[in-house]
Amino acid sequence: MEFFRGVNLDWMGKAKFFVALSLTLLLIGGISIYREKGLRYGIDFKGGTDVYVGFAGPPPIDQLRQGLTAQGLGDSQIQTISESGNSGAHDVVIALERTEEGDQALDAGKQAILTALQKTLGTGGASGLPDFNSISTLALADSLTRKDPLGLGPVGGPRYTQLAKNLTDSRDKDHGGILTSFDELNNVDGADTRVLTSLRDSFSLGSFTIRNVEIVGPKVGAQLRRQAIYATLYALAGMLVYIAFRFEWVYGAAAVVAVFHDVLITLGFFSLFHYEISLTVIAALLTLVGYSMNDTIVIFDRVRENLRLMRREPLAVIVNRSINQTLSRTILTSGLTFITVLVLFLMGGRVLRSFSFAMVVGVVVGTYSSFGIAAPIVVVWHKFRGERPPAGSGSAAEKRLAAAGRR
Amino acid sequence: MNSQLKWKAVFILIVILLCAFGLFGLPDFPTSWSTLKNNWSQRIHLGLDLRGGSHLVLQVQVQEAIGLHCDQTVDRVTQQLHEKNIAFGEIRRVDDTHILVRNVAVAESGTFRDMVRDQFTEWDFAPAAGENSGYLLTMKPSVVDEIQRETMDQALETINRRINALGLTEPTVAFTGRGKDEILVELPGEGDPTRAKAVIQAGGQLELSRVEDDHTYSSEVEGLAAHGGVLPPGTELVPGKFEGTTGGPANGQVWYLLARSPIVTGQDLRSANPAPSQNYPGQYEVRFSLSTAAASRFGPFTEANIGRKMAIVLDHQVQSAPVINGRIDDSGVIEGNFSQESANDLALVLRAGALPASIKYLEERTVGPSLGADSIRSGVRASIGSLIAVMIFLVFYYRLSGINAVVALLLNLIILLAALAYFGATLTLPGIAGVVLTIGMGVDSNVLVFERIREELRAGKANASAVDVGFDRAFLTIIDTHITTLVSAAFLFLFGTGPVRGFAVTLVIGLLANLFTSIYVSRAIFDWHLTRMDRQAALSI
Numbered sequence: 001m002e003f004f005r006g007v008n009l010d011w012m013g014k015a016k017f018f019v020a021l022s023l024t025l026l027l028i029g030g031i032s033i034y035r036e037k038g039l040r041y042g043i044d045f046k047g048g049t050d051v052y053v054g055f056a057g058p059p060p061i062d063q064l065r066q067g068l069t070a071q072g073l074g075d076s077q078i079q080t081i082s083e084s085g086n087s088g089a090h091d092v093v094i095a096l097e098r099t100e101e102g103d104q105a106l107d108a109g110k111q112a113i114l115t116a117l118q119k120t121l122g123t124g125g126a127s128g129l130p131d132f133n134s135i136s137t138l139a140l141a142d143s144l145t146r147k148d149p150l151g152l153g154p155v156g157g158p159r160y161t162q163l164a165k166n167l168t169d170s171r172d173k174d175h176g177g178i179l180t181s182f183d184e185l186n187n188v189d190g191a192d193t194r195v196l197t198s199l200r201d202s203f204s205l206g207s208f209t210i211r212n213v214e215i216v217g218p219k220v221g222a223q224l225r226r227q228a229i230y231a232t233l234y235a236l237a238g239m240l241v242y243i244a245f246r247f248e249w250v251y252g253a254a255a256v257v258a259v260f261h262d263v264l265i266t267l268g269f270f271s272l273f274h275y276e277i278s279l280t281v282i283a284a285l286l287t288l289v290g291y292s293m294n295d296t297i298v299i300f301d302r303v304r305e306n307l308r309l310m311r312r313e314p315l316a317v318i319v320n321r322s323i324n325q326t327l328s329r330t331i332l333t334s335g336l337t338f339i340t341v342l343v344l345f346l347m348g349g350r351v352l353r354s355f356s357f358a359m360v361v362g363v364v365v366g367t368y369s370s371f372g373i374a375a376p377i378v379v380v381w382h383k384f385r386g387e388r389p390p391a392g393s394g395s396a397a398e399k400r401l402a403a404a405g406r407r
Numbered sequence: 408m409n410s411q412l413k414w415k416a417v418f419i420l421i422v423i424l425l426c427a428f429g430l431f432g433l434p435d436f437p438t439s440w441s442t443l444k445n446n447w448s449q450r451i452h453l454g455l456d457l458r459g460g461s462h463l464v465l466q467v468q469v470q471e472a473i474g475l476h477c478d479q480t481v482d483r484v485t486q487q488l489h490e491k492n493i494a495f496g497e498i499r500r501v502d503d504t505h506i507l508v509r510n511v512a513v514a515e516s517g518t519f520r521d522m523v524r525d526q527f528t529e530w531d532f533a534p535a536a537g538e539n540s541g542y543l544l545t546m547k548p549s550v551v552d553e554i555q556r557e558t559m560d561q562a563l564e565t566i567n568r569r570i571n572a573l574g575l576t577e578p579t580v581a582f583t584g585r586g587k588d589e590i591l592v593e594l595p596g597e598g599d600p601t602r603a604k605a606v607i608q609a610g611g612q613l614e615l616s617r618v619e620d621d622h623t624y625s626s627e628v629e630g631l632a633a634h635g636g637v638l639p640p641g642t643e644l645v646p647g648k649f650e651g652t653t654g655g656p657a658n659g660q661v662w663y664l665l666a667r668s669p670i671v672t673g674q675d676l677r678s679a680n681p682a683p684s685q686n687y688p689g690q691y692e693v694r695f696s697l698s699t700a701a702a703s704r705f706g707p708f709t710e711a712n713i714g715r716k717m718a719i720v721l722d723h724q725v726q727s728a729p730v731i732n733g734r735i736d737d738s739g740v741i742e743g744n745f746s747q748e749s750a751n752d753l754a755l756v757l758r759a760g761a762l763p764a765s766i767k768y769l770e771e772r773t774v775g776p777s778l779g780a781d782s783i784r785s786g787v788r789a790s791i792g793s794l795i796a797v798m799i800f801l802v803f804y805y806r807l808s809g810i811n812a813v814v815a816l817l818l819n820l821i822i823l824l825a826a827l828a829y830f831g832a833t834l835t836l837p838g839i840a841g842v843v844l845t846i847g848m849g850v851d852s853n854v855l856v857f858e859r860i861r862e863e864l865r866a867g868k869a870n871a872s873a874v875d876v877g878f879d880r881a882f883l884t885i886i887d888t889h890i891t892t893l894v895s896a897a898f899l900f901l902f903g904t905g906p907v908r909g910f911a912v913t914l915v916i917g918l919l920a921n922l923f924t925s926i927y928v929s930r931a932i933f934d935w936h937l938t939r940m941d942r943q944a945a946l947s948i
Contacts, residue, residue, distance in 0.1 A: 227902050286896075340796070
């Protein structure tokens, strides 16, 4: 099977359209960023508190909002997140901003949110019993050892520790962290009726569970932002040096411009689709930088090889030929990489969502920028550097080739 | 098969065996699937985002230690000035690293300068600008650095001891490497770090001092006023909780006048243990015992002060001020409305030692166990999904050579996982994303080679020659593309922490392994296939 045999498209001729497309995308992204008043920084760069809460059924948003306002957290934001397949089907994130560095403890916001949750959703409620859905393995082991439902006496410790682990594992892995009834624990290794009865008597079942919490102080946020920018700039500089060394400096510059363009478009898409920029997104961007460079290098490699073979042709023709020759490889690789990151986007879960989105957008844009942006830049540059003769005429063309072929 | 090929095969086989060993250990035969799975999950170290747990970044307030050193120097300089009978107007601390001595008697300036030069070598000094006969002492930068380093080292050690005493599984306590004064604490499995945070942050400074004045004051100002505006030498005012049942100030805080130098500090403790309270049933207390050296001071002290009160001061707050009823040599009790857990934690903190400066939390991230399990599930599903998609495509598009690529890809992943196990590297969720990316980007190398081979075959070359040229020409491009991605990953590793680092590590290892599998192993498989097939037949690619 083969997709691309004997392709012979005039890429450089169409360069105008590619540039127009790029400018349009950049414009759209730019407008979106302008309207959102800047990039959407996630908590890593902004500071603040995010508490992700999971529910067994549809989350009681209004109740939550009331409860939060009662705790003085009226300016918190509640957002629903839905996830299918995993246990996150009814998740919610409660976000607090934090602007100044006060004397307040870092986790004051989180504690306030937890208090609001417990008051509103009444864990323990009327019975005042502790919540089985929030208990840790150690605490459960303690409680079981004390209550001793199996009558093992003081040597029961290790067995109860194992039993506690089995119970919490089942709760977390099989039931998404929230049990609605103790009967759901029927199949757990070691949980017979005596244990279940004891649990029923000692614990209540709260209606929520804390999935994860992220708290970042504002100074740290600013620090991480700076580091992210430095890392990206250094990486770009490093690659510029590497490519300028392997090819000619204008090739390096063209590649960097293309990669820069990729990052900007990706950021624009982030703004457009309301994704937040977190540390892992920066990781994705840096990976994209490397990936986009790859594509560009493959084309440049072939151009260099063809320059030696096709000495009489104008640069534009050589570049066209090179792109056509490597088209198969380019489409295949991008296609395969695209498939893998698309699978990651669809099946990778909430935590990786913004990372995989960046990769999905980046792979497409990065591939296209190699022949759409980087290659035309090289051709146009050489056109202006060389004399201005029509394409194909003798001496001037040779001068251009000599200039292009010089390494 | 020619001998070179044979050696290649042996080498590849050894690599596979090493990987299997790294992942599964040496199983006894017969072995079951669940044993293998167990071994495997023990050897791959999971990050917090997959296991659940807490990640804390805290900042040690080093300035306090520097300021403390400054204060102590002020005391010592004052003492020296008195001993040498040098008259002066005032000595005060300007900020953490500067001391100002004003109006030094002109006749004694020479003696003063000599004294400072000889006895306070850690300080630079110069005449203070704008002052008549005043001097400014500045702490040397090298000394500041040294105090900073010592403080950080001591803080790290103390926190380490406290965390270990809590008995949590595999905690990490280390410098973050991001700021000079930041410490990272990771507690796998701890979904709620509240208790650990309290234990880490507790100052833990214990001091036993004599109470100089039987009165307690409702504010610092009142205490000062009661002594005519100047406290008696060697004393200080320290706040504490109001202990009576009626009356007392609104905020429940009273001030005691204590001797400034404690007779015994936390460093003199030999042990500290919680126990049910004898005087207040239902509460707990902490009983401590003193070292022999301290006991030799404490005994005479208590004997000489029978009938007077002694204050037990914890982190600059008076816990209690019992009356000394008789001579005590080497034991004492800290009472104060403790629950069993808080008495436990206090004893733990006292045993581990006091922190040299206070701690502020900068970052706190906790992952609950249900999310951890979810993340593993999603990550594994995405990896298998992308692997299958890529494998199906390869076989369809490149036919038999596609199988070559699939084998190389699988070996790539096995080497990647085994390397993680061998290096003890942590697998995080972004790390799993790195595995998925390795699948996608790794195939690129094979594609580069195969496309080249196809080109050469189309141009009319023979099979063996086409394979040769294909690998040759593609080699440099493969190296180039790997280097650029490796450069990005290197920067990610340097700049990132935790999960992002995990991603960089898997990507780097994956790409390096890819160089091996796509160039060496693929080539070996081609060579083997070529020797077995008919020279004239078409290469299935």
